[in-house]
Amino acid sequence: MRKLFETMIERLFADLATPAYVLGCEGGEWPAELWSALDESGFTLAGTTEALGGAGASWADIYVMVRAAGRHSVPAPLGEALLANWLLGKAGLEGRGGTLSIAACADLTLADGHVSGIARAVPWGRNVEALVAVATTDAGTPQVVLLQRSAACELTPSLNVAGEPRDDLVFRGARVVAHAHLPDGLGVDVLELGGAMLRSAQTAGALHALLDMTANYARERKQFGKAIGSFQAIQQQLAVLAEQTAAASIAAEAAFCESDDGLAALTIAVAKISTADAASVGASIAHSVHGAIGFTEEYPLHLLSRRLWAWRSEFGSASLWSQRLGAQICQGGSDGYWPLLTHHGKQPLTGLASNRL
Amino acid sequence: MAISQFSYSSIPPEAEALRAEVREFIQAHLADYPPTLRAHSWMGFDAEFSKKLGARGWVGMALPKAYGGAAAGPFARYVIIEELLAAGAPVSAHWIADRQSGPLINRFGTEQQKQRYLPAICRGESYFCIGMSEPNSGSDLASIKSNAVREGDSWLLNGQKVWTTNAHHSQYMIALVRTGEKQAARHEGMSQFIVDLTLPGITIRPIRDLAGGEHFNEVFFDNVRLPAEALIGNEGKGWDQVTAELAFERSGPERFLSCMALLTALIDALGKAPDALQAREVGRLSARLLTLRNMSLSVTAQLAAGEHPAWAASCVKDLGNVFEQELPEVAQLLLDVEPRQAGGGEYARVLAYLTQMAPSFSLRGGTREILRGIIARGLELR
Ligand SMILES: Cc1cc2nc3c(=O)[nH]c(=O)nc-3n(C[C@H](O)[C@H](O)[C@H](O)COP(=O)(O)OP(=O)(O)OC[C@H]3O[C@@H](n4cnc5c(N)ncnc54)[C@H](O)[C@@H]3O)c2cc1C
Numbered sequence: 083m084r085k086l087f088e089t090m091i092e093r094l095f096a097d098l099a100t101p102a103y104v105l106g107c108e109g110g111e112w113p114a115e116l117w118s119a120l121d122e123s124g125f126t127l128a129g130t131t132e133a134l135g136g137a138g139a140s141w142a143d144i145y146v147m148v149r150a151a152g153r154h155s156v157p158a159p160l161g162e163a164l165l166a167n168w169l170l171g172k173a174g175l176e177g178r179g180g181t182l183s184i185a186a187c188a189d190l191t192l193a194d195g196h197v198s199g200i201a202r203a204v205p206w207g208r209n210v211e212a213l214v215a216v217a218t219t220d221a222g223t224p225q226v227v228l229l230q231r232s233a234a235c236e237l238t239p240s241l242n243v244a245g246e247p248r249d250d251l252v253f254r255g256a257r258v259v260a261h262a263h264l265p266d267g268l269g270v271d272v273l274e275l276g277g278a279m280l281r282s283a284q285t286a287g288a289l290h291a292l293l294d295m296t297a298n299y300a301r302e303r304k305q306f307g308k309a310i311g312s313f314q315a316i317q318q319q320l321a322v323l324a325e326q327t328a329a330a331s332i333a334a335e336a337a338f339c340e341s342d343d344g345l346a347a348l349t350i351a352v353a354k355i356s357t358a359d360a361a362s363v364g365a366s367i368a369h370s371v372h373g374a375i376g377f378t379e380e381y382p383l384h385l386l387s388r389r390l391w392a393w394r395s396e397f398g399s400a401s402l403w404s405q406r407l408g409a410q411i412c413q414g415g416s417d418g419y420w421p422l423l424t425h426h427g428k429q430p431l432t433g434l435a436s437n438r439l
Numbered sequence: 440m441a442i443s444q445f446s447y448s449s450i451p452p453e454a455e456a457l458r459a460e461v462r463e464f465i466q467a468h469l470a471d472y473p474p475t476l477r478a479h480s481w482m483g484f485d486a487e488f489s490k491k492l493g494a495r496g497w498v499g500m501a502l503p504k505a506y507g508g509a510a511a512g513p514f515a516r517y518v519i520i521e522e523l524l525a526a527g528a529p530v531s532a533h534w535i536a537d538r539q540s541g542p543l544i545n546r547f548g549t550e551q552q553k554q555r556y557l558p559a560i561c562r563g564e565s566y567f568c569i570g571m572s573e574p575n576s577g578s579d580l581a582s583i584k585s586n587a588v589r590e591g592d593s594w595l596l597n598g599q600k601v602w603t604t605n606a607h608h609s610q611y612m613i614a615l616v617r618t619g620e621k622q623a624a625r626h627e628g629m630s631q632f633i634v635d636l637t638l639p640g641i642t643i644r645p646i647r648d649l650a651g652g653e654h655f656n657e658v659f660f661d662n663v664r665l666p667a668e669a670l671i672g673n674e675g676k677g678w679d680q681v682t683a684e685l686a687f688e689r690s691g692p693e694r695f696l697s698c699m700a701l702l703t704a705l706i707d708a709l710g711k712a713p714d715a716l717q718a719r720e721v722g723r724l725s726a727r728l729l730t731l732r733n734m735s736l737s738v739t740a741q742l743a744a745g746e747h748p749a750w751a752a753s754c755v756k757d758l759g760n761v762f763e764q765e766l767p768e769v770a771q772l773l774l775d776v777e778p779r780q781a782g783g784g785e786y787a788r789v790l791a792y793l794t795q796m797a798p799s800f801s802l803r804g805g806t807r808e809i810l811r812g813i814i815a816r817g818l819e820l821r
Binding site for chain 1: 709
């Protein structure tokens, strides 16, 4: 299934998500053509069970789709919709086609089927029809809620470094489309965790593209009568870029492969840290090797580098996740350290929410 | 693209099942082993310990059963060695035989050679060293001058090796020497020999390292007469054989666990309530460690599938060495403790030792620049 998904989606993105198209969407222009192609092929529902209208894809299958979205700088909440539908499915709710996003950083209360509060930094909040969030009832029980975006009474627009919408939405007594208990085994921070996992895969994809672009450029650009890639100083920098790309890929893939019914919290923390660090190093090397041409709007390098700079901070920076992870490790002391590392797939990141900084 | 060589692989359950056994073994044999000795990592020499491991079947375990091995897959060996390294167990005696020489003999050796060398390796009794570097040939290994000349039924070996780890504790060296004409192409005309280090004409002199330890040596060959069966593999194919070993040599957990004793001592020294910077750095180091482990496991899966992931192995070693070299630096950043050669606390002594060892991590097994050169070649830049 994985290979098939990847081939299909790669073709779709190569056709539609061209650099000019991606650039044209920055600032909040909705990629209607691209989204309807994704929607028609059922990609946003891939992770939902067949009973609830999806394809029953595993996280390992979803990894290649999200990575491909990163590789092509896809200006749409594909990962977000996949995550939203996965969570709806977990809660026993039907998946939703059309445009869909998530509110991972939300402070929402649910009473009598109506939601009040704020949802911050919703990807493409201004564009989507619906969003999924976790709200709390008066009794303090967490609920998965599906909300109509048009039910929001205030929208504060905001853009990340790559011109992707990250909007705040305020709800006052908005009727939910559907809601259900957050299933056991998932924490109230499930969307933040899932969001961090998505960004790690997108970052890995963008780094692949960055490495390709930069190595190609180094083979073609000539100075002092030869390709700059023949200079050892450039070769050594590109080797580091390749190492960082490899590290980011494996870290992101591990997060997806070790997630199944629940999300592998510790592995996701590691993925977010490793990919964010790789993004910083990688973008810096790619720009250095490209020289001035890479600093122009015309040359597509910035489509990747600005996304790397945006995604590394979203759903928790390397710093934040490192601090959470480190606090937990020190809590466990040195005796628990190696056992924790070697069984990371099954480890929850305890106190993630209480740890919020 | 080269980068796609890295794909996620987890340890299969049958290999994972060994973990509890090794932990029990370590608990039984090394319970009181102090952190200052654990800090020696795979440079810690203890023949008795190697024999105990051999008796458990954990040395040369990937070798065929007919020669004393367990025909275990690479993942089983991975679990054993990562547990031993994480605990800082003294594995140096059999390390090179287990990692390189055994597999090399199994791959290129004659039936007679396999029967002669492999069972003793598997018992943890037979130790090997690697004779590649010479005084004027370090990174430029193909420029070696030591040579063996065929004389009737035997070979006459002359020359010098240097930096040979454990030559003074080993029964055998696998030496790379010239056997061909001088004018031959750079990478041709070299062969590998199993040199019995008790033969007449061999002088071994330990070289003290900067911390006063005696790990490596200079080895002189003065008209050493080697029997015909000392040749391992094919005459003239030494270079290809050596490069085939490199994926084994460069991708294992020893390339990022050398400072494990410091990392655990640091966690203890920080205590259960670290400040924000301390928590952040411990978290970041641990994330890098886990990612390196996943990279290393990915290369292991390729080795298990019979592939030759030399490119990916270079990525693991370089990134791993950067990581282990940074550990003493981060420790200095987090705690205001002066390193101590003697006296002071255990943490201060572990820090002192590993601060001094760190420069060697990116030299042994190929330097940073050489590895990055290999990676660049994989990117088709050279
Ligand atoms: C602890 C330890 C154990 C060792 N054990 C063994 C052993 O058991 N057996 C064995 O055979 N050897 C062993 N070695 C030797 C090791 O393999 C060499 O140190 C290594 O190959 C580098 O060679 P060199 O020290 O001569 O440095 P050089 O090759 O002289 O290098 C010096 C510097 O120049 C750089 N340089 C060299 N060539 C280039 C180039 N083409 N482009 C860019 N930079 C370049 C290097 O990267 C390095 O930074 C050991 C070394 C150490 C430190």
